[in-house]
Amino acid sequence: MTENRTRTVRLQVNGERHEVNLEPRKSLADALREDCGLTGTHLGCEHGVCGTCTVLVDGKPVRGCLIFAVQAEGRSVRTVEGLTGDNNKLHPVQQAFTEHHGLQCGFCTPGFVVLAASYLEENPRPTEDELREVLSSNLCRCTGYQNILDAVMSAAKVMDGDQATIATPANEPSGTSTTG
Amino acid sequence: MKPAPFDYVQVTSVAEALDALAADPDQSKLLAGGQSLVPMMNFRLARPAVLIDINRADELNGVARDGGRLRIGATTRHLQLQNLGGDDALSSLLRRAAVHIGHLPIRTVGTFGGSLAHCDAASEWCLVARLLDAEISTASRERGVRTIAAENFFQSLFTTAMLPDEMLTAVALPLLDDQHHAGFVEFARRAGDFAIVSAAVLVRTVDGVIRTARVCLGGVSSVPFRSSAAEAVLLGQPWSEDGCAARVSAAAADAAATEVAPTGDMHGSEDFRRDLVRALVPRALAQAADSTRNRMRSR
Numbered sequence: 233m234t235e236n237r238t239r240t241v242r243l244q245v246n247g248e249r250h251e252v253n254l255e256p257r258k259s260l261a262d263a264l265r266e267d268c269g270l271t272g273t274h275l276g277c278e279h280g281v282c283g284t285c286t287v288l289v290d291g292k293p294v295r296g297c298l299i300f301a302v303q304a305e306g307r308s309v310r311t312v313e314g315l316t317g318d319n320n321k322l323h324p325v326q327q328a329f330t331e332h333h334g335l336q337c338g339f340c341t342p343g344f345v346v347l348a349a350s351y352l353e354e355n356p357r358p359t360e361d362e363l364r365e366v367l368s369s370n371l372c373r374c375t376g377y378q379n380i381l382d383a384v385m386s387a388a389k390v391m392d393g394d395q396a397t398i399a400t401p402a403n404e405p406s407g408t409s410t411t412g
Numbered sequence: 413m414k415p416a417p418f419d420y421v422q423v424t425s426v427a428e429a430l431d432a433l434a435a436d437p438d439q440s441k442l443l444a445g446g447q448s449l450v451p452m453m454n455f456r457l458a459r460p461a462v463l464i465d466i467n468r469a470d471e472l473n474g475v476a477r478d479g480g481r482l483r484i485g486a487t488t489r490h491l492q493l494q495n496l497g498g499d500d501a502l503s504s505l506l507r508r509a510a511v512h513i514g515h516l517p518i519r520t521v522g523t524f525g526g527s528l529a530h531c532d533a534a535s536e537w538c539l540v541a542r543l544l545d546a547e548i549s550t551a552s553r554e555r556g557v558r559t560i561a562a563e564n565f566f567q568s569l570f571t572t573a574m575l576p577d578e579m580l581t582a583v584a585l586p587l588l589d590d591q592h593h594a595g596f597v598e599f600a601r602r603a604g605d606f607a608i609v610s611a612a613v614l615v616r617t618v619d620g621v622i623r624t625a626r627v628c629l630g631g632v633s634s635v636p637f638r639s640s641a642a643e644a645v646l647l648g649q650p651w652s653e654d655g656c657a658a659r660v661s662a663a664a665a666d667a668a669a670t671e672v673a674p675t676g677d678m679h680g681s682e683d684f685r686r687d688l689v690r691a692l693v694p695r696a697l698a699q700a701a702d703s704t705r706n707r708m709r710s711r
């Protein structure tokens with residue numbers, strides 16, 4: 233290709249401005265990793281099936297591989313790096329993933345965490361069925377999903393204000409857990 | 413980067429979109445939610461030279477009542493329809509269909525118009541459009557505005573009556589009064605997968621008798637299939653709070669399963685698809701009765 237198709241795109245990611253030069257065919261997920269240096273977002277299947285690249289655009293979860301970075305100009309983007317507060321304290325969903333063994337290899341984790349965090353922020357009291365439906369969006373090859381579900385259920389309680397649940401041991405079966 | 417290079421044009425109105433499209437219709441593609449087009453571009457099954465992004469043409473987004481119809485703008489997201497208020501038969505049918513489309517992050521961006529334009533054999537919205545005799549509005553610089561009936565719009569696999577320079581602008585669905593009972597069910601192996609077979613029904617009853625019946629099936633042909641055999645079984649039958657008699661819905665299901673001529677593929681053989689039709693038609697009828705009952709109780 234001889235023609236230069238790159239253009240300057242201004243992205244607003246986790247509250248910070250990034251001015252990047254890229255081709256329109258570059259996905260938002262690729263741009264975040266390669267041009268913004270935010271490698272927390274992972275890419276899996278690159279055709280919308282696995283959900284690993286899930287990021288928030290204007291607060292809504294989207295597949296980062298199915299939206300071009302140019303489309304995100306003027307929108308606000310939030311990634312897994314934007315979930316932790318200024319004090320580096322983990323987001324309740326991240327905290328719950330560590331406590332409930334919601335990950336093993338960690339590859340799919342950013343997508344799950346971003347998806348779950350955005351859902352809980354809008355729906356503070358989800359039912360288990362609702363969460364099963366939401367989480368069915370993403371693929372995980374290690375955990376068998378149950379621990380992810382347990383983690384998100386527990387995070388829901390924490391985010392809804394029941395701080396006592398934060399100390400639940402990771403190995404406690406979810407059925408008897410105080411967070412359950 | 414997976415897709416082949418393209419020029420990106422962002423438009424903020426239908427007029428701009430039509431101008432951009434008119435410049436080189438055969439090499440251009442409209443970009444709506446991108447949930448079907450971008451996967452195809454990532455596989456390089458689609459290689460448009462120009463991509464016209466219509467997401468910021470606000471006039472294309474939204475749902476409005478317009479006389480006896482519901483007008484759905486082309487870029488109305490699946491999620492907007494899932495969250496539609498209203499306890500009438502049409503709103504609940506739209507909600508029940510929407511929840512089957514992919515997953516939440518697909519529904520936040522994927523659009524109603526994009527689904528119809530894409531014309532996947534398993535598409536929930538194509539089935540709903542056929543069930544309700546949707547009127548599909550298109551526009552182009554050369555051809556002006558056209559209104560195409562769903563019956564003529566869906567032509568074959570991934571093929572509609574739209575020409576390359578045309579864009580879908582809105583879809584009109586009839587509002588459904590309390591004489592109407594509608595149901596939508598489907599079978600997929602996992603939540604969010606494309607349906608293997610789907611069934612949508614609409615009956616209108618007067619004094620406890622079915623006066624009009626519509627039975628439409630997805631996944632049994634390249635475009636939504638209307639089973640006139642099943643409809644003939646239902647016509648004139650009694651309809652109570654519990655819907656029609658089990659024997660009637662079983663007979664309708666049998667008629668539909670005999671009438672369809674599905675082709676088998678790796679997702680389901682021909683026989684399996686017929687069996688699914690037999691199972692799903694009664695479920696769709698039961699759901700139609702259920703949703704009416706719930707509606708009446710909550711009033």
Ligand SMILES: Cc1cc2nc3c(=O)[nH]c(=O)nc-3n(C[C@H](O)[C@H](O)[C@H](O)COP(=O)(O)OP(=O)(O)OC[C@H]3O[C@@H](n4cnc5c(N)ncnc54)[C@H](O)[C@@H]3O)c2cc1C
Pocket residue numbers: 279280281441442443444445446447448449450451486487512513514515518521522523524525526527529530532534535536537578579580581604605606607
């Ligand atoms: C993981 C996954 C699961 C999915 N599951 C389902 C499912 O279960 N059921 C289902 O129905 N769909 C499913 N989809 C597809 C999804 O519903 C798409 O949103 C839809 O098929 C296309 O709409 P879009 O807005 O994304 O269109 P795009 O992908 O942007 O476009 C699709 C095609 O339509 C054309 N087009 C778009 N808008 C217009 C317009 N206004 N006028 C003329 N042409 C237009 C485009 O040029 C393109 O050719 C799934 C997608 C993914 C990634």
